[in-house]
Amino acid sequence: MKAFDQEHGIVVPIDQANVDTDAIIAKQYLKSIKRSGFGPHLFDNWRYLDPGGPDGDNAGRRINPDFVLNQPRYQGASILLARENFGCGSSREHAVWALDDYGIRAVIAPSFADIFYNNCFKSGVLPIVLSEQTVAALFVQVLAEEGYRLRVNLPQQTVTTPGGDAFAFEVGTFRKQCLLQGFDDIGLTLQHAEAIRDYERRRREQVPWLFEQ
Amino acid sequence: MPGKTLYDKLWEQHVVHQEDDGTTLLYIDRHLVHEVTSPQAFEGLELAQRRPWRTGSVLAVSDHNVPTTEERRGGIKDAVSRLQVDTLDANCDAHGITQFKMNDPRQGIVHVIGPEQGATLPGMTVVCGDSHTSTHGAFGALAFGIGTSEVEHVLATQCLLTKKSRNMRVAIEGELPGGITGKDLVLAVIGQIGTAGGTGHTIEFVGSAVSALSMEARMTVCNMAIEAGARSGLVAVDDKTVAYLAGRPFAPRGDQWERACAAWQDLHSDVDAVFEKEVVIDAGAIEPQVTWGTSPEMVLPVSASVPDPGAESDAVKADWMRKALAYMDLPPGKPLQEIAIDKVFIGSCTNSRIEDLRAAAEIVRGRRVSSQVKLALVVPGSGLVKQQAEAEGLDQLFREAGFEWREPGCSMCLAMNADRLEPGERCASTSNRNFEGRQGHGGRTHLVSPAMAAAAAIAGHFVDVREFGGERLQ
Numbered sequence: 215m216k217a218f219d220q221e222h223g224i225v226v227p228i229d230q231a232n233v234d235t236d237a238i239i240a241k242q243y244l245k246s247i248k249r250s251g252f253g254p255h256l257f258d259n260w261r262y263l264d265p266g267g268p269d270g271d272n273a274g275r276r277i278n279p280d281f282v283l284n285q286p287r288y289q290g291a292s293i294l295l296a297r298e299n300f301g302c303g304s305s306r307e308h309a310v311w312a313l314d315d316y317g318i319r320a321v322i323a324p325s326f327a328d329i330f331y332n333n334c335f336k337s338g339v340l341p342i343v344l345s346e347q348t349v350a351a352l353f354v355q356v357l358a359e360e361g362y363r364l365r366v367n368l369p370q371q372t373v374t375t376p377g378g379d380a381f382a383f384e385v386g387t388f389r390k391q392c393l394l395q396g397f398d399d400i401g402l403t404l405q406h407a408e409a410i411r412d413y414e415r416r417r418r419e420q421v422p423w424l425f426e427q
Numbered sequence: 428m429p430g431k432t433l434y435d436k437l438w439e440q441h442v443v444h445q446e447d448d449g450t451t452l453l454y455i456d457r458h459l460v461h462e463v464t465s466p467q468a469f470e471g472l473e474l475a476q477r478r479p480w481r482t483g484s485v486l487a488v489s490d491h492n493v494p495t496t497e498e499r500r501g502g503i504k505d506a507v508s509r510l511q512v513d514t515l516d517a518n519c520d521a522h523g524i525t526q527f528k529m530n531d532p533r534q535g536i537v538h539v540i541g542p543e544q545g546a547t548l549p550g551m552t553v554v555c556g557d558s559h560t561s562t563h564g565a566f567g568a569l570a571f572g573i574g575t576s577e578v579e580h581v582l583a584t585q586c587l588l589t590k591k592s593r594n595m596r597v598a599i600e601g602e603l604p605g606g607i608t609g610k611d612l613v614l615a616v617i618g619q620i621g622t623a624g625g626t627g628h629t630i631e632f633v634g635s636a637v638s639a640l641s642m643e644a645r646m647t648v649c650n651m652a653i654e655a656g657a658r659s660g661l662v663a664v665d666d667k668t669v670a671y672l673a674g675r676p677f678a679p680r681g682d683q684w685e686r687a688c689a690a691w692q693d694l695h696s697d698v699d700a701v702f703e704k705e706v707v708i709d710a711g712a713i714e715p716q717v718t719w720g721t722s723p724e725m726v727l728p729v730s731a732s733v734p735d736p737g738a739e740s741d742a743v744k745a746d747w748m749r750k751a752l753a754y755m756d757l758p759p760g761k762p763l764q765e766i767a768i769d770k771v772f773i774g775s776c777t778n779s780r781i782e783d784l785r786a787a788a789e790i791v792r793g794r795r796v797s798s799q800v801k802l803a804l805v806v807p808g809s810g811l812v813k814q815q816a817e818a819e820g821l822d823q824l825f826r827e828a829g830f831e832w833r834e835p836g837c838s839m840c841l842a843m844n845a846d847r848l849e850p851g852e853r854c855a856s857t858s859n860r861n862f863e864g865r866q867g868h869g870g871r872t873h874l875v876s877p878a879m880a881a882a883a884a885i886a887g888h889f890v891d892v893r894e895f896g897g898e899r900l901q
């Protein structure tokens with residue numbers, strides 16, 4: 215997993231509640247058997263005015279100038295600001311891969327859908343929950359100031375505005391450590407291989423029918 | 428100490444190890460795999476030179492990408508889709524994983540075939556790289572969707588790193604009126620609690636209306652728990668659960684079956700169990716449901732009209748409604764029954780089981796699809812559902828009415844194959860998501876029950892199925 219420590223970057227606002235993973239990465243791009251290359255299709259249905267093909271070539275497509283990702287002031291953004299229930303719907307991890315591939319390192323929202331929230335950590339993208347009021351205030355600031363940047367500090371668990379206001383956020387200690395160190399989850403779990411085998415031995419006695427196939 | 432919920436019991440039985448902050452290593456009994464969310468997981472395994480921990484726990488099938496036309500007997504023409512399906516085949520062959528290949532009669536949508544095969548059993552933990560894994564909770568199994576990295580994790584370790592959710596109970600009391608199905612019930616629940624209503628929770632569906640539901644309808648309800656924000660939906664085990672599973676290919680046999688049935692008797696919440704969140708819904712008041720917007724919570728009874736964002740006091744919500752109505756091209760105040768449709772899709776892991784097809788067939792019997800409707804599709808959930816329907820003559824009823832009768836797969840639920848909406852087209856669909864572009868770029872989806880979709884196909888617009896001979900349906 216990619217490690218995360220701090221990020222100081224341009225913020226792009228997606229001002230809509232309940233943004234679903236179909237919107238983040240449209241299904242025609244799920245046919246890829248790779249993990250990379252999804253960035254050019256992040257928010258594809260909103261970024262382009264015409265549908266794209268699965269070959270992934272964006273040349274010649276009509277760009278939607280109104281969509282934030284196409285506006286010059288948000289180019290190079292690494293922090294995404296969103297509304298409640300971000301990432302709802304399909305479990306597709308491709309949504310996180312698309313954000314990551316595009317260059318987004320952290321997503322700030324008042325709430326996230328559960329599966330999306332989990333998936334973020336696997337690619338080293340940090341999902342940050344701040345209160346609805348705070349997020350609303352950040353939206354106002356981002357829209358008001360071109361080149362607006364936030365500083366995300368994982369060790370201290372804070373998001374700091376250019377004006378110096380710092381907001382604390384929660385993150386589980388286990389996940390935090392994994393993210394800071396860039397640990398491989400599977401490697402960590404396999405350290406418990408003996409415990410898994412013990413468990414299996416016990417379960418096999420209690421519920422043998424679950425181990426028949 | 429208060430009693431335990433069904434979720435508490437299932438969770439505790441599967442804990443292998445727990446960190447101080449609650450992060451838990453949870454043991455996984457059944458791993459369902461499909462072609463879209465698994466290739467990167469298998470690739471990851473190979474790169475790290477790891478092997479699957481217990482291949483016997485895995486059951487794989489291609490469903491999302493497969494064509495639903497007869498031509499698939501000769502293989503998939505589209506090279507990109509074919510590569511994904513071939514990759515799953517190769518991965519399963521390489522690791523000795525049980526798989527139903529595309530033209531195997533047991534192939535179908537992963538959430539239809541798990542229960543159909545008895546591969547989903549009470550008391551199990553069931554995962555799949557697919558959010559609608561919640562479907563399997565209808566059997567008193569703890570079932571939830573995972574991402575691709577987690578697919579790799581489960582393959583490699585038979586465990587998942589996760590945290591416990593909170594307990595939520597949705598009680599549906601009373602009797603569903605005739606013509607009102609599990610689909611209407613779950614849409615009404617989502618309409619009431621919203622698509623984030625169950626976030627962070629596991630929802631157990633209880634109450635007399637849920638007990639009265641068939642296993643198929645319980646699967647429909649749990650299927651859409653994810654649309655209510657919950658990763659898992661649950662229904663306690665009862666006689667119907669046991670009767671459904673008896674004799675299924677993967678179900679235990681002989682004295683193992685007896686032992687299993689005895690163990691399953693405990694798979695219900697204790698009477699004094701505590702739920703952090705509770706909702707009670709009156710089954711008798713539920714009408715046939717139709718979604719009008721781009722989120723499953725944007726749903727109303729068929730007798731209602733398109734709502735007015737101007738009447739919404741919450742500004743963010745009003746804005747969201749306006750965007751949805753612009754996308755759906757619907758004016759506020761328009762009666763839902765006056766919305767004309769272009770296409771009809773009866774299928775998906777929500778509503779493609781035999782009971783769904785029977786209900787829809789009952790409505791179309793002796794009638795014709797409206798000339799306004801360009802395409803009406805019936806896509807059975809599995810090859811075995813298809814065989815059963817054909818044995819009952821349902822395919823004939825659909826064909827005579829002007830429906831196309833297809834091979835099993837996800838099809839127009841997410842339009843990864845050739846079955847899709849063109850920009851601007853409007854569809855009455857029995858699937859579970861009405862997101863922008865879900866059924867095709869620019870396509871407009873209205874979620875309904877199978878009977879409602881069938882009636883809309885005949886009328887060319889939404890109608891109350893109860894005025895269409897549907898009041899007799901269960």
Ligand code: SF4
Nearest residue numbers: 559775776837840841
């Ligand atoms: S039918 Fe639709 S919702 Fe169900 S698994 Fe297939 S794509 Fe997903």
